[in-house]
Amino acid sequence: MRTAYRVQDVRAAEAALMARLPEGALMQRAAAGLAGACAGLLGRVYGARVVLLVGSGANGGDALYAGARLARRGAGVTAVPLGARVHEGGLDALVRAGGRVADDPFAALARADLVLDGITGIGGRGGLRPDAVPVVRAARDSGAVVVAVDLPSGVDADTGAVDGEAVRADATVTFGAYKPGLLVDPAREYAGAVRLVDIGIGDLLPSPPELEALQHADVARLLPVPAAESDKYRRGVVGVVAGSARYPGAAVLAVAGALRGGAGAVRYVGPAGAAVLARYPETLVHPGPPGEAGRVQAWVIGPGLADTPGAEDVLASDVPVLVDADGLRLLDPAAVRARPAPTVLTPHAGEAAALLGTGREDVEARRLDAVRELAGRYGATVLLKGSTTLVADPEPGVPVRVNATGTPWLATAGSGDVLSGLAGSLLAAGLAPRDAASTAAYLHGLAARRAARGAPLTAHEVARALPDAWRDAAGSAAD
Template sequence: MRTAYRVQDVRAAEAALMARLPEGALMRRAAAGLAAACAGLLGRVYGARVVLLVGSGDNGGDALYAGARLARRGAGVSAVALGGRVHEAGLAALLAAGGRVAADPHAALARADLVLDGITGIGGRGGLRPEAVPVVRAARESGAVVVAVDLPSGVDADTGAVEGEAVRADATVTFGAYKPGLLVDPARAYAGAVRLVDIGLGGLLPAAAELEALQHADVARLLPVPGAESDKYRRGVVGVVAGSARYPGAAVLAVAGALRGGAGAVRYVGPAGGAVLARYPETLVHPGPPGGAGRVQAWVIGPGLGDTPGVDDVLASDAPVLVDADGLRLLDPAAVRARPAPTLLTPHAGEAAALLGTARDEVEARRLEAVRELAGRYGATVLLKGSTTLVADPSPGVPVRVNPTGTPWLATAGSGDVLSGLTGSLLAAGLAPRDAASAGAYLHGLAARRAAARGAHGAGPAPAAGAAPLTAHEVAEALPGAWRDVQGGGGRG
């Protein structure tokens, strides 16, 4: 599991470690890891041209010490000061190793093979200062590999927000712990490939992180596995209230996801029973209302529902409920909070904006804040779909989970319906809402990778360069393969 921590927690851990070490030792330790990562990206250090964009903080010092190490290995290293003053000891180390201060930043950048961004650190807010913007643009236009020190300058480490100009890195070398902004969009898109350098903070960070990103082994431990005494009812029954005369396909896709989610049986309730049975005859179909359909261990309601009734009936049940799409439109926070059983909401950014009474752009700019606010307001677990899928528990002290799988090809009609059915089935199989949402999003993203790369029946995920458009039904068909990948430990997510 990858974990990310807030700036204040990272700084507290660093302070505790520095108290045990000689002065400057922690910075030199970070710089050694940074230099090694840069050497790996360059391939050949001797003769390479490296430009350091240096601010006034510790990130600038990290860049200067790393530059000194590269200079001692034969690289031509130039420093560009962008913060008024620079780290004096780091600059002295660079000059002693044969580096220099660039007289003309643009001339140095035009010849650079690698640019190190050490302008601002993890405490930076509000985008780059105006004087840094043309230099950063020149670095990007130079064609050099841009490496961010700890975090791309101009992005918010704690929230992932990007307010103004920021460095777009090809890679980020971060120290001690991941920061939320490296895992959450929009900032994540600025970080490139992220490498974590261990500087010895283990045991000094809080027990509870701000963010968690599950990996194969974590998800494998969550997935339900039937035992020798299992039958379809012991494995759980999920009820799906979805579809309408106008959108019967939503019912079919939600049922497709539910059938592959680990529950023993799927009850469909609604007007699209004929379409569902034509595709999936194993489904238990009932015309409605949901209260008369029979016992279920969890409900899914909302995909393609239109104005079809049933939301109040389902919310009145004593089973866990997943609410998606049309089911979200008329939710009353007080009614959700008063439910005796857990509720899981699965909005995309537009639906989340409507629930919060704000603009979609605001949600997308501050996804981490939005998902936490929604979870607190409704007293429900919230899965916020999008370029970064986040899962928040209603308890504020519980880490938010960020899903590391997926592909932009998932932005296709009906894919959310499949996710709802899959996640609801995991709820019915006995998973807690946070675990069901996390595992569902993980499998859904992994299945989409498989479908986009090789088709629904391929052997596993492949590089994105080989990907192609997919349909929601292909995602559903790829779920068994994704499930097997996770249980077998193939790949890391």
């Protein structure tokens, strides 16, 4: 499990460790890891031209000490001060190692092979200061590799928001722990490839973390596996209420995801039964209403629903319900909170904005805040779709889960319908709502990568790739 922590928690852990170490030892650990990462990116350190963009705080000190290490290995290192003062010890170390302070920042940047962003780091708020903007733009335009120290300057470490100009890094070397802004868009797009340097604070960080990201081993532990005595009903039955005369394909795609999600059977209820049976004859089809379709362990409602009735039956049921797409328009927060069983909502940014009564751009700018607010307001598990999918639990203090296994090619019609069916099937198979949503997002993104391989793909191709993604995550071939 990859975890991320708030700035205040990281700083508290650092302070506790610094109290046990000689003065400056923690900064030297960070600088050593940073210099090593830069050396790897450069390939050949001797003769390389490195420019340090140095702010006033400890972030600038990390950059200066790392620059001194590179200078001792033969790199030409130039510091560009961008604060009222610079770290005296770091600057002294750089000069003694043969580095220098730039007379002309822009001339130095024009010749740079690598630029270290040590302007603000995790303490920054509200974008770059105006005097730093032209220098940062020159660094980006130079063609040099841009490496952020701990966090790209100008992005918010705790929320992932980017308010104003910020450094766009090719790589970020972060210390001690991941910060939420490194894993959540829009800030994630500014971080590039992220490398974590262990500086010894792991045991001093609080539990639980602020953010979690599942990895293969975590997903493997969560995937439902039938026992020898299992039958299709013991494995769970998921009901799908989706599609309409206008959108029959949404029903087909939701069923496609559900059939590959671990439940033993799929009941489809709605007007697109003929289209569903033509593609998936193993589906149990009923014309409706949902309350008369038979027993299920979870419902999925919403994809392509339009004005098809049935939502009232589903929301009144005593089993977990996943609500997507058109179903989200029917929701009343008080009614959702009063449900006797869990609810999972799966909006994209536009749908989340409608539920929150705000603008889509507000949700996209502060995705972490938005998913938490939705989960709290509706008392539901919320999966906020996007380039990084977020899953929030309604209980405060439970870490938000973030998933980035997808690909931009996944932004295609019907892919969300497949995701809904998959997540609903995992619910019916017995996974807790947060686990079902985050596992589904992981497999869905992994399947999309396998299906796309750098080319456009369709939602059906994502559904077809789900068994291979499942095998990948489980770490074994199917028996």
